[in-house]
Amino acid sequence: MTTTANKPSSIDKNPPITGRTAIVAGNGLLPLAVAESLRKQGGNPLIIAIKGEAQPELYEGDHAEISIVELGGLVKILKAEGISNVVLAGGIRHRPEFRAALRPGNGNLIALLRFLRAFRLGDDGLLRAVIATIESYGFRVLGAHEIVPDIVAPAPGTITRKRADGESIANMKAARQAAIMIGSLDIGQAAVAIGRRVVALEGVEGTDAMLQRVADLRREKRINRRGGVLVKCAKPQQEVRADLPAIGVSTVENAVKAGLKGIAIEARRTLILGFSETVAAADEAGLFIETFEQEPSS
Amino acid sequence: MTTTANKPSSIDKNPPITGRTAIVAGNGLLPLAVAESLRKQGGNPLIIAIKGEAQPELYEGDHAEISIVELGGLVKILKAEGISNVVLAGGIRHRPEFRAALRPGNGNLIALLRFLRAFRLGDDGLLRAVIATIESYGFRVLGAHEIVPDIVAPAPGTITRKRADGESIANMKAARQAAIMIGSLDIGQAAVAIGRRVVALEGVEGTDAMLQRVADLRREKRINRRGGVLVKCAKPQQEVRADLPAIGVSTVENAVKAGLKGIAIEARRTLILGFSETVAAADEAGLFIETFEQEPSS
Numbered sequence: 067m068t069t070t071a072n073k074p075s076s077i078d079k080n081p082p083i084t085g086r087t088a089i090v091a092g093n094g095l096l097p098l099a100v101a102e103s104l105r106k107q108g109g110n111p112l113i114i115a116i117k118g119e120a121q122p123e124l125y126e127g128d129h130a131e132i133s134i135v136e137l138g139g140l141v142k143i144l145k146a147e148g149i150s151n152v153v154l155a156g157g158i159r160h161r162p163e164f165r166a167a168l169r170p171g172n173g174n175l176i177a178l179l180r181f182l183r184a185f186r187l188g189d190d191g192l193l194r195a196v197i198a199t200i201e202s203y204g205f206r207v208l209g210a211h212e213i214v215p216d217i218v219a220p221a222p223g224t225i226t227r228k229r230a231d232g233e234s235i236a237n238m239k240a241a242r243q244a245a246i247m248i249g250s251l252d253i254g255q256a257a258v259a260i261g262r263r264v265v266a267l268e269g270v271e272g273t274d275a276m277l278q279r280v281a282d283l284r285r286e287k288r289i290n291r292r293g294g295v296l297v298k299c300a301k302p303q304q305e306v307r308a309d310l311p312a313i314g315v316s317t318v319e320n321a322v323k324a325g326l327k328g329i330a331i332e333a334r335r336t337l338i339l340g341f342s343e344t345v346a347a348a349d350e351a352g353l354f355i356e357t358f359e360q361e362p363s364s
Numbered sequence: 365m366t367t368t369a370n371k372p373s374s375i376d377k378n379p380p381i382t383g384r385t386a387i388v389a390g391n392g393l394l395p396l397a398v399a400e401s402l403r404k405q406g407g408n409p410l411i412i413a414i415k416g417e418a419q420p421e422l423y424e425g426d427h428a429e430i431s432i433v434e435l436g437g438l439v440k441i442l443k444a445e446g447i448s449n450v451v452l453a454g455g456i457r458h459r460p461e462f463r464a465a466l467r468p469g470n471g472n473l474i475a476l477l478r479f480l481r482a483f484r485l486g487d488d489g490l491l492r493a494v495i496a497t498i499e500s501y502g503f504r505v506l507g508a509h510e511i512v513p514d515i516v517a518p519a520p521g522t523i524t525r526k527r528a529d530g531e532s533i534a535n536m537k538a539a540r541q542a543a544i545m546i547g548s549l550d551i552g553q554a555a556v557a558i559g560r561r562v563v564a565l566e567g568v569e570g571t572d573a574m575l576q577r578v579a580d581l582r583r584e585k586r587i588n589r590r591g592g593v594l595v596k597c598a599k600p601q602q603e604v605r606a607d608l609p610a611i612g613v614s615t616v617e618n619a620v621k622a623g624l625k626g627i628a629i630e631a632r633r634t635l636i637l638g639f640s641e642t643v644a645a646a647d648e649a650g651l652f653i654e655t656f657e658q659e660p661s662s
Contacts, residue, residue, distance in 0.1 A: 253562045264551045267565040270581055283568055
């Protein structure tokens, strides 16, 4: 066990948020949750929807749209709209082709060049470079969890009625070791262990597709052991202001289809989108959701 | 670069093979290659086909059949047939249910109990225990490569007309690091890197299914970078007498479907089933096949 203070990049307390906020919206439910939360707090967020990624509902309010290969134009929009804060929310499913970004008319050239360099660095490098570039223009970059703190996975413990049994704890241990390892290489954030061995590792396909694969392997009788656990955790080197791993109702549904007994997520560095609905879905299906601390890597 | 002498479990030179050999045959083409090679050398191997795994052609010669949960009966068969040597060849796609092995009538009880304990140890543990148990009854356990040495991947170099370019070498490096890592955890033996990042890791699904996944991700435009490399290597702790990673014509075909530029396999600890056909298929498709040495882990 470790305390938050020991962790390499834990979520810190930050000064209050002032001025208008823009949400750079990728896929999934997180951008919507951030927008709703800001509106409830009396704000009028600007949605900057990423083409082909952002949910259609996001186009209803005050919004702009950019392509992932036009990130260079982002700074221009932020300046024109008098934005103070930027939240990067949601994932990018469609990886851009490097050379597509080279076509002319992609906005602010210096920003573009910095982004382009970052494309070679993988997810982590790209996100860090995007954040550093936005900050270098004087904007404040916030994590989604700073705006919607109630979706952050709580301190270690069980958040469902069902708890992990001994076999599930052994599965958690095996899958957690693998998930941290592939996270440290910036490959994925999730793993499934069944019968105390890891059977699936997340790559570009994402968590839902990985769970689907486990369901297929069971149907084909390639996996005959019962139970099993999905583990999702942040990368050891995670930038907490973007790309925090997340689960939601669909994760629970897919875990059920894969015949798993439960889900274990990292405390404080994972998001639960639709917290109460997700816990309710797990309770209904008899699944456990546990949160755990990543051991310090030292 | 390292020499073979430094390696933790390289393939050693062994005394000549005398007496009758039994082939415990799992799935894939390896058992057939071993049987054919032994017959060419004037031997009359006994095939012990694993039910639901071994290819139908294996049932043509002198054979017995066992279920994977009846491994306890193996020693009985070996004794009754006057076997001197045992080769474990081919993979096991269908993981046995632990409790299924507990039903009565499974043959030699002591052997069974040892095998059962091993079921908890994962692939490596199971294979080591199976080998140790067979040896404890006085049989010699051989690696398939000792019988068919010409299918062993040669010393580091290129075995196709096409060579890896700079981008492919970067992909090889990334995928190799990941493949060694998941191998050290006994999860899988293969990884695919595209655009210098690892996009897929092999779990229980196997290499062909992983390549199919990469093909799907490309079709869905989730991967837009061109090229990419499949890397397959032995686990650092590999028992070389069983479960050596293998490629063949189907691997080349699936790599082509996945849009990859080539395949890199570990020198001396990987098998190429149908060596000349595999190289011919790669040459025809314009793919490279390179072999490399695993860095010493120390």
